[in-house]
Amino acid sequence: MDALNCFHCGEPVTTGRQFETLIDNVPQPMCCPGCQAVSAAIIEAGLTNYYKYRTEPGSKQTALVPEALNAFSAFDLKEVQQDFVHQDLHKDKQSASTSLTIDGITCAACAWLIEHKLQHLDGINKIAVNTTTERAQVSWDPEKLKLSEILAQISRIGYQAAPYQVDDEEIQSKKNSRKFLLRLGLAGFATMQVMMFALALYSDYFTDLDVEFRDYFRWVSMIFAAPVVFYSAQPFYFSAVRAMLSGRLNMDVSVSIAICGAYIASCIATVSGQGEVYFESVSMFTFFLLLGRYFEQNARKKASISSNNLHKLIPLTANLLDVDGNQTEVPAKRLKVGDLIMVKPGEVIAADGDIVEGMSCVNEAMLTGEQMPVTKNITSQVYAGTINVDHPIKVQVTATGQDQLVAEIIRLQEAASNNKPKVALYVDTISNYFTWTILVVAALTYLVWKHYWPEDAFWVTLSVLVATCPCALALATPTAVTCATGLFTRLGVVARRTGVFEKLPKVDQVVFDKTGTLTCGSLTLRETKKFTQRFNQDASRDVLAIAAAMESHSIHPIAKAFAPYYQTGYRLDDSQYVAGAGVQAKVNDTRYFLGSADFIRQNTGLTAIDGQHSVYLADNDALLAGFTLSDTVREDAKATLATLKEMGFATCIASGDTSEHVEQVAREVGIENLHKGLKPQDKLKLINQLKDEGKQVVMFGDGVNDAPVLAGANLSVAMGSGADIAKNSADLILLGDQLSRFPQAVRIAKMTEQIIRQNLIWALGYNLLIIPLAVTGHVLPYIAAIGMSASSLIVVANSLRLLKVRL
Amino acid sequence: MSIIYVLIPIAMLFVLVAVGIFFWAVKSEQFDDLDRQSVSILFDDDIKQKPSESSDESTPR
Numbered sequence: 001m002d003a004l005n006c007f008h009c010g011e012p013v014t015t016g017r018q019f020e021t022l023i024d025n026v027p028q029p030m031c032c033p034g035c036q037a038v039s040a041a042i043i044e045a046g047l048t049n050y051y052k053y054r055t056e057p058g059s060k061q062t063a064l065v066p067e068a069l070n071a072f073s074a075f076d077l078k079e080v081q082q083d084f085v086h087q088d089l090h091k092d093k094q095s096a097s098t099s100l101t102i103d104g105i106t107c108a109a110c111a112w113l114i115e116h117k118l119q120h121l122d123g124i125n126k127i128a129v130n131t132t133t134e135r136a137q138v139s140w141d142p143e144k145l146k147l148s149e150i151l152a153q154i155s156r157i158g159y160q161a162a163p164y165q166v167d168d169e170e171i172q173s174k175k176n177s178r179k180f181l182l183r184l185g186l187a188g189f190a191t192m193q194v195m196m197f198a199l200a201l202y203s204d205y206f207t208d209l210d211v212e213f214r215d216y217f218r219w220v221s222m223i224f225a226a227p228v229v230f231y232s233a234q235p236f237y238f239s240a241v242r243a244m245l246s247g248r249l250n251m252d253v254s255v256s257i258a259i260c261g262a263y264i265a266s267c268i269a270t271v272s273g274q275g276e277v278y279f280e281s282v283s284m285f286t287f288f289l290l291l292g293r294y295f296e297q298n299a300r301k302k303a304s305i306s307s308n309n310l311h312k313l314i315p316l317t318a319n320l321l322d323v324d325g326n327q328t329e330v331p332a333k334r335l336k337v338g339d340l341i342m343v344k345p346g347e348v349i350a351a352d353g354d355i356v357e358g359m360s361c362v363n364e365a366m367l368t369g370e371q372m373p374v375t376k377n378i379t380s381q382v383y384a385g386t387i388n389v390d391h392p393i394k395v396q397v398t399a400t401g402q403d404q405l406v407a408e409i410i411r412l413q414e415a416a417s418n419n420k421p422k423v424a425l426y427v428d429t430i431s432n433y434f435t436w437t438i439l440v441v442a443a444l445t446y447l448v449w450k451h452y453w454p455e456d457a458f459w460v461t462l463s464v465l466v467a468t469c470p471c472a473l474a475l476a477t478p479t480a481v482t483c484a485t486g487l488f489t490r491l492g493v494v495a496r497r498t499g500v501f502e503k504l505p506k507v508d509q510v511v512f513d514k515t516g517t518l519t520c521g522s523l524t525l526r527e528t529k530k531f532t533q534r535f536n537q538d539a540s541r542d543v544l545a546i547a548a549a550m551e552s553h554s555i556h557p558i559a560k561a562f563a564p565y566y567q568t569g570y571r572l573d574d575s576q577y578v579a580g581a582g583v584q585a586k587v588n589d590t591r592y593f594l595g596s597a598d599f600i601r602q603n604t605g606l607t608a609i610d611g612q613h614s615v616y617l618a619d620n621d622a623l624l625a626g627f628t629l630s631d632t633v634r635e636d637a638k639a640t641l642a643t644l645k646e647m648g649f650a651t652c653i654a655s656g657d658t659s660e661h662v663e664q665v666a667r668e669v670g671i672e673n674l675h676k677g678l679k680p681q682d683k684l685k686l687i688n689q690l691k692d693e694g695k696q697v698v699m700f701g702d703g704v705n706d707a708p709v710l711a712g713a714n715l716s717v718a719m720g721s722g723a724d725i726a727k728n729s730a731d732l733i734l735l736g737d738q739l740s741r742f743p744q745a746v747r748i749a750k751m752t753e754q755i756i757r758q759n760l761i762w763a764l765g766y767n768l769l770i771i772p773l774a775v776t777g778h779v780l781p782y783i784a785a786i787g788m789s790a791s792s793l794i795v796v797a798n799s800l801r802l803l804k805v806r807l
Numbered sequence: 808m809s810i811i812y813v814l815i816p817i818a819m820l821f822v823l824v825a826v827g828i829f830f831w832a833v834k835s836e837q838f839d840d841l842d843r844q845s846v847s848i849l850f851d852d853d854i855k856q857k858p859s860e861s862s863d864e865s866t867p868r
Contacts, residue, residue, distance in 0.1 A: 108843045130840045185829045220815055
């Protein structure tokens, strides 16, 4: 059979042509009800052009859970809104505005889609979606439209939106980067002009230029170079002053001295009509340096924005019960220890507490990374952030705010990340020595020349400063890192910290968490075994359809595994769920039982159960089928592991899971070394032990429980679909969840390291060669300028080679 | 040759205007989202044909 791909998200369709949407009068296959609902909503709104112009497939949709939509209503509470909604009072009409982060934007067509879908809503004043930052700025009329409705509309076409708070740091960095762009642009314009006049002035060496015109060109150059020196180059002066005040020397010190010295000297030469001018060197030098820094800053800004997008405001609300049993909805931060709260199925538990009434299953994936829900009885502890799966429970709050388990884990993570050894950048150390050397050499040159040939002393010293300008040295690392960051972006790898390019080439030990990294992190049906001949040839289909019908009202992860097999024509009545065990219900008037071996035994008295499957289906008289559910291994896991082994990495699994499944996954991907049943502390211990053995450890993880471990490893990698907190503590994020990107990233980092080394060797070599010549007064001004520019250009060109790498 | 005494100041004026436009463009956030603007022309085309379509569609809902 041909592999069928979902028209919306591009993933393979495993369920046949069960879900279809009519797009441009052609029925297109969809992989799941989620994608089908989203594409239908897009077509219904008349936005077919999205499919025509998009350049990337949409993001995969999980079926919309009605409970998740209800959660939006919390954003309508006044107390929650005051944190992020701004009320603008115009003359006659009211309007509120807020910023939303939007998950799932893959290309510009998404932005268009969201804007057009929302513009049709009554009450929207303005909406602007920014694809780079994955954010939207919305302003609306609160009288006509609720914020929850806006969020619901966005989720209907397949994006998850949530308000967020911009932190001061980001506002500041945005302001800075705009100022930087202004400085850079101005320097660019001025440099072009000054270079033009410089060309005319250089011709003076070959043919005679009238002194009158020469002076005129010099004056014009001086005027054009002035804004560059006084405005564009400011960041270097500030940085130099800051460094000197704190008793250090950095490259900006010699950069500032060179810029100011050359400009002042050139001005003197212009006014007095004697000596040489260096206006073009000054402007070009400034422009190149700014360009390098601008790229560097941009890459860093992008990283800070995407990590800020994770700071979504999650207004956990709780149903507070008073003495009479009345419920009121209150924000979670107002809960106190001892309060009684009601948690309905599908709701997120708002605070740590003990169950006082009811029993249910709780999905603790957010804490442990395991999707299998844990059964909770009266007196069991439940934790904030976990999801109640099947029955309403009453919880007595035992901890709030900073005392909760989640907060504890975050603290553990912070402590671990503070222990990281500070990796000093190459250039910081080199530039310190280099600057000292240049300054000392320049000072000595001045003293010696002053003593013997006083009239030339100033010019020779200046040519030392210009010719040995650390331009190439300053550009060596940032340009290479910028190009590599660009490559990473193309691959879908986000480098969140600056040290990544130094650490990646050194690592030699990879530790994988199992769930969510090697596996997809959601249950799927792996095997169906039927025990009865009663059904006709199509038997496996039928038992599956019965099971799917029985689970159709549940949001349990097991139910999700059956959802693709749902067929119409199976009527469900009288369903009863037993937490952590199973479900019994009538399907088409026959009573069936679906659940664990114990559940079947207790309810039907059947004993011939082999115990090899995770879920069984039975009716009153016979066992019908057994289903094996498991977490599927990621498609590219095996190939990636093979590549890693080839590259000389040692690999191992560190999983919190205790079941057989760990061995199974390990066998499947080819990892021999495995540790199972590890708590977060044990994982941290394992990592530290490996580090003590002299290994450089990379940790892959995705749950909240992995956060401290991620922070403890030399380098950490999180999956794009993982928990937000894991992403916040990771050095690298693999968007699109493709493991195979990691070995590629290592290769790029190795290449980057090589190119940085070449750049530094070249820059230092050039300077070592030119210093003796400059000191002895053998470097003519135009040779100094050409040499300086050429050495920078060579460094930039060498770094650009990285962009040509084909992977 | 003395014409350059007039032409160069005029050229400087042009540069000044160009710098002014650049500053205005940066301050009005035109450089904030470069991916989006490059393709927006594709979409703007069909907005013209859309009002009739969308008004038809939105009434029955």
